[in-house]
Amino acid sequence: MIVKELSIEFKIFSITQVPREDNDKADALANLASALKIPEGPYLRCLEDPEAQEVLKDIHKGDGGNHTGGRALFSRILRTGYYLPTMRKDAMTYAQKCDACQRHRNILHLPAEPLYPVISPWPFMKWGMDIVDKLPKALGGKVFTLEMIDYFSKWIEEEAFVQRLGVKKGRWAEELPFVLLADTTTAKNATCQTPFSLVFGIEAMIPTEMVIPTIRTNLQTPETNNGALTLDLDIIDELRDLAKVRIAAYQQKIEKSYNKNIRIRRFQVSELVLRKAFQNTINPNEGKIAP
Numbered sequence: 001m002i003v004k005e006l007s008i009e010f011k012i013f014s015i016t017q018v019p020r021e022d023n024d025k026a027d028a029l030a031n032l033a034s035a036l037k038i039p040e041g042p043y044l045r046c047l048e049d050p051e052a053q054e055v056l057k058d059i060h061k062g063d064g065g066n067h068t069g070g071r072a073l074f075s076r077i078l079r080t081g082y083y084l085p086t087m088r089k090d091a092m093t094y095a096q097k098c099d100a101c102q103r104h105r106n107i108l109h110l111p112a113e114p115l116y117p118v119i120s121p122w123p124f125m126k127w128g129m130d131i132v133d134k135l136p137k138a139l140g141g142k143v144f145t146l147e148m149i150d151y152f153s154k155w156i157e158e159e160a161f162v163q164r165l166g167v168k169k170g171r172w173a174e175e176l177p178f179v180l181l182a183d184t185t186t187a188k189n190a191t192c193q194t195p196f197s198l199v200f201g202i203e204a205m206i207p208t209e210m211v212i213p214t215i216r217t218n219l220q221t222p223e224t225n226n227g228a229l230t231l232d233l234d235i236i237d238e239l240r241d242l243a244k245v246r247i248a249a250y251q252q253k254i255e256k257s258y259n260k261n262i263r264i265r266r267f268q269v270s271e272l273v274l275r276k277a278f279q280n281t282i283n284p285n286e287g288k289i290a291p
Helices: 002-007 024-035 051-061 070-080 087-097 099-104 162-184 195-200 207-211 215-219 222-234 236-259
Strands: 127-132 145-150 156-158
Touching: 051 070, 051 087, 070 087, 087 099, 156 162, 162 195, 195 236, 207 215, 222 236
Parallel strands: none
Antiparallel strands: 127 145, 145 156
């Protein structure tokens, strides 16, 4: 109707069809206008810098702003009566770069990368290592422990368990041998075997058997013991092959469960990332690997 009224004022005019690929901004505006009801009417005020940045700032964190997310910010700008050629993208980018939003937003606990299981074909080929801190000062001023674990047999060379060692406090270093014995003689879910049996081919004798004897401690003689050890060494390869199959199945199960909840996050060189500060890492020079 408006076009017909305006055409009376012109002596000559022509209508040219603009290809869709050259008319994306007008298409976007038309779709937005038809999808949303604007209280002030069908007309929007088109903004350019620096007005666009001022509107984004005021609506997002001004007196009437509440640090809404990008989609809500875009919708609020549109309903207020403003239009930017790249309104949705600008609103999303502005909300993501807001310093206050990054500092006070909920911490995302979903993993950022898929889980890639590490496979070791035989014992002691691959080791995992970590430093545990900071424990109560033990004899000799010790406050750290070096933890090493074999990927195949789950054999632990040294580790401090908080649940047990917390009672001992300063005596945690003296408790380490007993903790390691308990761990190496306990069957693991991944292998259904104890680390000791996968390494030596036989189950270890625990201190309880010296107090309350079992059949093997009562009936075993040096001769029969040597024969049993030889037999166990002959079948240890089969035991390890079965453990390898169980580890692969267990890793597939864990990987499938873990990767269902990942949320991929990618960062490019020169991008700024807000570092999460814990109580003991407020000072970059503090922590277990500080000089």
